Amino acid sequence: MENLAKNEIIKDLLPRKFNATGKLWIGVLLSLCVVGLIAYTRQLSKGLVVTSMRDYVSWGIYISNFVFFVAISLVGSLITAILRLTDVHWSTPLTRIAEIIAVSAITFAAIIIVVDMGRPDRFYNLFFHGRLQSPIIWDVIVITTYFFISILLLYFPLLPDCMLLLKNEKKLGKRPNKLYKFLGSFWRNTPAQIKINECAINILVITIIPVAFSIHTVTSWLFATTYRPGWDSTNFGAYFVSGAFLVGAGGVLMAMYAFRKSYKLEKYITELHFDKMGKIVVMLALVYLYFNINEFLVPAFKMKKPDQEHLMGLFAGDFAPLFWFAIITSMFLPVLILVFKKGRKPLPAFIAGCLVVIGSWIKRYVIVTPTLLHPFLPMRDVPPSYRHYFPSWEEWAIAMGSLAGMMLIITVFARLFPIIPIQETITEIEQHENA
């Protein structure tokens, strides 16, 4: 990468129009979003009765999805903030990928919460009549804050690139140019501007770490402050945060491979990046495994009666297939693949990333739903539908629509903006050459 000329870098990294595969991909995502919207319209007109949620399971696939979105959004702080603060330079091509994943995920985390509400028209009450003692209000505050920080962290490093994008109007088209003008026409790359920009980015990367930890800790407290088998745990904050870093890193592995392939970025996202990210995923998977052991071994050792029902349901009961699938796919298999050098090549690393993301999504479902089906007081005189939960087609459509929506934001962003920071890459090469 050191020998690349500046013009070649700009040419390689400028956003490109979609090819046939890209258009097909957009079509699939849009279709899923439309189906989700249709399902949500049905839910709005008929009420939450179209879902399979009833008196006991009042948090189903929507809240599982919410926890997943919040979790994956933490990758912004991992790649951008933690690696930048520790002076790790190899992560530069991955920062924007991580940040756009964070922004899109946190956007849909907020949306899916509104979807879960029976009366979305009352959403404003959370802001105007919120109860400060409730972790739900803490979550609303911290998600809003994290959203703004992520937007700023995406925006500030984008400013130098805006100048380069404006210079390439002919290639990129007039309409995107209007957007670039609006966002960064004032950028002149003067030393004063560069200094302010760097200072702002440094402030952001320091600010985002405690906020990112808070966002997922508070999300875990939505569960842990409730006295229920499976949620009544002091381990939940650390358990959630470690899981979030894992799924975020897995998501980055997937996105790295997809962008590398579709935009031919082999010179910029190299095998070294897969190697380094693969090692990070192994470490995070082992850390998450450690917290899982803590989370399940201690209550299983004591086996209090209400915990017993819940744990046996997970280990050997109705939820056992999902539980073990989640544990194996999100932790064991990725470690088995990525612990070997050959496993950290692009394709196996991509597969490991997919396993982490799929397993982690199911893990969130396993955290949310089984507990609700095991209340302290036995269920009596309730219809059979209250005793089980399997999402309705509307819930599936909305959940898949929201996942598609998240990927749509990332795809459209990559169509409009360089997915690898151009100016930062050039500066790093220049600094390297000067050194």
Add this chain to the structure above:
Amino acid sequence: MRMLKNIILPVLVVLLVDPLLFAQNATHDLILNPGYFNNNNQVQYLKVNTKAKIDGKFKPVAGIPVSFYISADAPANLLGKAVSDRNGEAVLFIPPAAKDAWNRSSKQSFFVVSAATGLYKSTSSDLDITKSKIKIDTIAGKKIIATLQELRDSVWVPVKGADIKVAIKRLNADLNVNETPAYTTDSLGTVAADFQRDSLPGDARGNITLIAKVEDNDAYGNITAELTVPWGVPGIYASDFNRRTLFARRGLAPVWLEITSFSIFFVVWIVLLYLIVQIWKLKKLGTQAAE
């Protein structure tokens, strides 16, 4: 062949199906257990417990229509009808119209009859009671005196040798006044119990309710008498409604929580506002550089 199809087969089908139909229509025996109640000289009522042997166990039966009669099992003496609830209990308050029949004698007979249903046979039971009453009073030294009397030839006479429970009425169950749960009446029909629950919470004035009762007595049924005495500790209700707690309503969060959360919130958002100001500065610098 036609004969087999048209006659023998239908006959066989009827013969096979008929026992099943009979089996479904088989009825069970029902047991009616009537009781008489007079609580603190209020309106008396009758309660019938219905039960039947189902799967080898006696279980209450819901939905049994029961007719109640006074003096004799005849339509003219009908007091009323009730249907057993999910606990197998059918309750009927003795109506004012039965006053003449009630006053006719110091002893009274009641009859209960359940109508036949699809599953249970019609059955009946009866109950004889002697009119009685309990008086409850207190004397110095926190002693409770309860007297049981029965009506005999229009005269109230003391009852000897009956069991009386003396207790304090609480929300869900009664609490004994001391370690002895029940007393037997003497020749004056009287029992005496020492009150030994000194620090018992009462109402705002410290009032508690004493109760003397005869339960499931063959002759008198179930009768109680109550007396309110200021022997409890005044219960002062301290409302947490306006106190700042984690479980309080909106606007009453603990001060430490408000200070902590608002401080964090403002520090973070001041940083964000500072960064937005930096964007404005960058714009200004860009405009200057362009000029």
